[in-house]
Amino acid sequence: MPARALPMFPQAAKRALENTQLRRNMGNATSTIRQKRANVVAEVVDWEALRSAGSAIKQRVMRHLDEYLLQLEAAVQRAGGQVHWANDAAEANRIITDIVRATGVERVVKVKSMATDEIQLNEALARHGIQAIETDLAELIIQLAHEKSSHILVPAIHKNRSEIRDLFRSTIARGQELSDNPKELAAAARHYLREQFFTAQVAISGANFGIAETGSICVVESEGNGRMCLTLPQTLITVMGIEKILPSFEDLAVFLQLLPRSSTGERMNPYTSIWSGVTPGDGPQTFHLVLLDNGRTNVLADEVGRQTLHCIRCSACLNVCPVYARTGGHAYGSVYPGPIGAILTPQLLGIEQAKSLPYASTLCGACYEVCPVKINIPEVLLYLRGKITEKASALNPEKVVMRQLAHIFASPRRYAQAQQLARTGQSFFIHGQVIDRLPGPLAAWTVARDLAPIPKQSFHDWWKQRQSEQVQEPGAGSASMSSTINQQEDQ
């Protein structure tokens, strides 16, 4: 199934920027989490060593991914779990749907998972009459509102408390008195979801880490909805991207320090669950692990792009990104927004489907600085831009202009002539002190920024003029100084 092309970022961003409420929410959310992260990262004296270790571990994972996956599979099977391999979204959805149908239930509870968003599992289950209930508070809110996530960590951050109250009143808390106090809203969600947890027979989760050595799966969360799903139902299905592997249990020592501090800005998130297969008398007695490729091996094959798979989905890069902080996540049009989305999405879907995303960045580098596994996002952004340009038609206006410029810049004579020509031509476009509108395809440049006009005299011309003036009046100040220097050199 060929992926559908995403909407272009500039248009989507423009719409997002017109929504002042959204901009205010995004600004508040990103700056608050950014500050919290900075505070708790500053507490850790060996933070840089941890980042380096995290990056090195992930590099090793990618280099030996085949071995680690086989090791994980064997360990999970030894612990009584079943392992499934899925090439793409359709295969993963079919495997999961079949498992759920075999249990005979028509309702499953879900832990927040980006992988299942990516494969659109809820929609696939719905087509077979199975209702998937999101149990993370924010995921529940956007599910009830039929909206999409705007932030990896706090997906409903674009909605304010009164909107959520109205939403709950018309859905899960119909007929109940409800104020817009977040405590009361959370209590309403707890009341509704508790019954769901207590009666659900199948749960579906993602995975933060999968330990090859022990077959342990690790899920990190805050609310306890994860623990409910991972503990109460009889059947548990976990969908894990193949890149989520860690070689050994001790690697958790690195990642359980990097992830919470980078993500929520906490020293540790309230709950982390780690389990291997099934444990008699404790938790689900049937466990399925679905290993998902869905474009990841294409990313893996790319020498530069490969590092994108190191991502642990902490969302630190979103909160520091000047573009994301203003547009929010919806403008990216993809499951993975922000700087990491701008490099991951085009690689997963194919660059043609998301070719505006690598440009959704100022290349300021803040994302690289905060990345807990040192993904060089600006490097990958530039690399992807290069690929897009390479693929573009020879008649692409940017390419035509660049070719001409290259020709002009290659010769001093042509350069001077072009300057002279532009100096004469530009007078039509100068308003005030700047060029605010260029003609034809060049207009794209001036839509969002002014251009400084070419000055009346270039440095080159000025220097020439100065030299000739000095020849005419040999006694003049600075010229005599330079002649003194010359004399000293001569001695």
Place this chain on the structure above:
Amino acid sequence: MSESVKAIMLARIRQAIAAAPEPEPVQPDFQVHDERDVATIRADFTQNLLDYKASVINTTAAELSRQIAELCLQERIQRLVLPVDVPVSWLPAHIQALRDDPPLALRDLDACDAVLTGCAVAIARTGTIILDGGERQGRRILSLVPDRHLCVVYASQIVGLVPEAIAAIQERAGHPITLISGPSATSDIELSRVEGVHGPRSLSVLIVQDR
């Protein structure tokens, strides 16, 4: 069919990484041992628990059951759930204690006010207690469904850093492990923090001086 999908995926992975260079070995030059003295580490543990809205009671083995009784009184805990192997010496008088033996049904568990457990190890730097299903900890569901969690931590179980704790539970990796840092919480509505969503609404840690 699944076997062939697996073969295809593995073949694609092998092809993708065939030319990739062998990465540098991992430099474990991050801290794996806390150099601070024991008193400082314990004070750090308490501070970090308090920071994440857990309550902390310092006590001794002799005083433990009296402290638990007092806590139950304060928090109006009448029905207290216990893992099978919690020692009788912990138990306060005048409290209805339900042992998870035979395993309690979900609805019965839900009708309880609190659970009392021990732990496997605790981390000072992050204010975390770790349960690994071992001694005095019981099934995962016990520390999940009741509204309050009372957890007994022996001072000797407190380590400074995350790597020390991971090393301590390494052998238990096959068992279900839960890391708990404060009561359950959400910041999903306008980033305003609400404690007590689905897991216990409160966490009380009793630190027993044992050396």
